[in-house]
Each structure stands twice: as C-alpha cells, then as structure tokens.
Amino acid sequence: MTKRVLIIGGNTGIGAALNEQLTSEGAETILISRSQGEVDVTAAEPNFPTIDGAIDALVYCPGSINLKPFRGLKMADFEHDMNVNYFGAVKTIKQYMPNLKESENASIVLFSTVAVQKGMPFHSSIAGAKGAIEGLTRALAAEYAPAVRVNCIAPSLTDTPLAEKLLRNEKQREGAESRHPLKAIGEAADVANMVNFLISDKASWMSGQIIGVDGGMSSLVTS
16 A cells, blocks of 8 residues: 655755655655745644645654854744744644544654754754654654554754755865764765654554664764
8 A cells, every 4th residue: 555654844855865765665745845935834823734634654854953052042042943843843743643543554753863862062952952852752652552653763963955054065074974983974865764664564563762863973982
C-alpha cells in the first residue's frame, strides 16, 4: 500500500531530501512550506489546508539556528525559537492528528538538536526550544501508543540552507568538521535516511526515542 507522508518544510534542506527519497520509492508526499508562504506556523492560528483521508506519517522540519551569548538574547529571540520549533509543531500535530489516527501504522517525526543533551555555549535559546520538543516527543508517544508512534531526531550541524551562515567559507567548514569525531558535517540525506527508516514499517517497534544523527558528537570523545 502506498505510504502517504505529510512533510512540513518539505521544499528545502532535510525536508526536500526526504521528499526526494520518498517519491523515488513511490510514496505520496504532501508538502507544506513556511518559506514558500503557504502556512506560517508561527501565527496564532495558522491557515492549515484541509487534508482528506489518512496520513501515515507527519514530519515536522521547520527549525532555527540562533546562536548568541545569553546576555545578548532578547525575549523576542526566545519567543521566536519556541514559536518555530515547539509551538509550530504542536499546532501542526493538533491539526492533523485525526488524519494520523485513520492510518493503520501512523508515525510522527520531530527534530531536536545535539545541543540539548550536550551543553554548548550560545545555544540557550535553541536548546531550550528543542528540549521542549524532546519532552513533547516522549509525552505524545506515551499518550498515543499504540495508535501513533512518535520519535525525534537530534542532529548536529548539517549542510542545509539553515546552516549557511555557519559554513560560509572553507575555514568555518573545516573547523566544524574537526569538532565531530567522524570529521565530517552531516548532509541532508544523512538525516533524511533516518526519518525514512522511522516512518517505515521497519521501525514499527520504536516510539518515544531521541536518536542522534550527529557524527558521534553527543557520545564520543576522540583525541
């Protein structure tokens, strides 16, 4: 049976890589993009399109990278990161949970960051917002089991449009690579591969998990 997958943020980065993988495998994808002006998930009441019928998987990709010293962060920074990363996900899941419940093997994939479990300077705003996502993942996984599986991926720096400012030149790229035990920056396809697995029948016994796709950064110390 053809899998039907809703990707929020499916036109760039990880969402686009996932869409390419899924369509090549014959899945039906539905894309909703904030960058294309379709739905602003940060709005108080986003204008979500109505989708008829079952959705087998919902993948929420929107995120932010707001790295500043704590003293330089305004309350507006914290509010923006929470709106994009956490409240946007909550609103989306609320909107499409009825569709997910119509599926026989429904799943949700959300995104955190390696900086939640591994303390990093200048990450207080984004780590706080993504920490909320990790809590949401486990709470929803417990509440909706066994009908809907909910998992979360916590990547490290990945070469996507969102990370362009951190990878503007070769020196920045080399520095970022050297900080990872695997001495490489992740590609969008690396993370999309894990999403594809989590929404597949192969992961039917997985829920409530926070999975690092991070070049070893969260758990390895190398010389």
